[in-house]
Amino acid sequence: MKPNARKSRDNCIEAMKLWRQHAVEHMDSSVKDDAAWDPEWGLGAIKRRNKLVDATEGLFEEEGRASIDLALIWSLNSNVIPASFWYLTEVLASKDIFERIQNEIEHECGPGIASSGEMLDPVRQINNALLQAVYAETLRLHVATLITRTVKKGQTVRSWLL
Incomplete structure (x- = not known):
């Protein structure tokens, strides 16, 4: 076309x-x-x-x-834009999660990191268990993924055999 x-x-x-x-x-x-x-x-x-x-x-x-x-x-x-949007939405929607994430970042980088202009170390943030958990849950709830799946046992759905 x-x-x-x-x-x-x-x-x-x-x-x-x-x-x-x-x-x-x-x-x-x-x-x-x-x-x-x-x-x-x-x-x-x-x-x-x-x-x-x-x-x-x-x-x-x-x-x-x-x-x-x-x-x-x-x-x-x-998935970058939808995942980022939903991650931010989920964090901002929960005061508890937001405060916990702020505490984690301040623990790793020191207080006042946001106002100091200092860059966050992405490797440390990627390896942070809480940030990983929130990200994984965000992907599970909101973002479509392209995952190959295999049917282990034949299943009939109307006239189709999976």
Whole structure:
């Protein structure tokens, strides 16, 4: 229905191929595999996922790899704004959670962090159990995720067999 859409998608897939080639060529072996962030790969999970795809021994061609990389990045980014909105809404809606989060941040960074202009350390915040719990609950309640599911036992729904 939109002929240019295919061209746009093809351009994105070509860009993903170039990005992956660059990441592989410039990968820093001193960055641990379990690191949350990698200078070339970005999110550490992307680097680890790439290693898993490498282990499939040629199951995916470059075009297929680029397509699934594009889908993953698209889905990760499509949840950023709704997840951020709902996270903030949930925190502000509960005085108890808001105060607990403020206390956690002040405990880790010191009082007056907001007015000092000092930047928060994202790694410390990502590893904070309370912030992780609120984020996980926010995702569970409000944000759509693209998770592959497998039916373990056949089930009939009207005329469809799952």
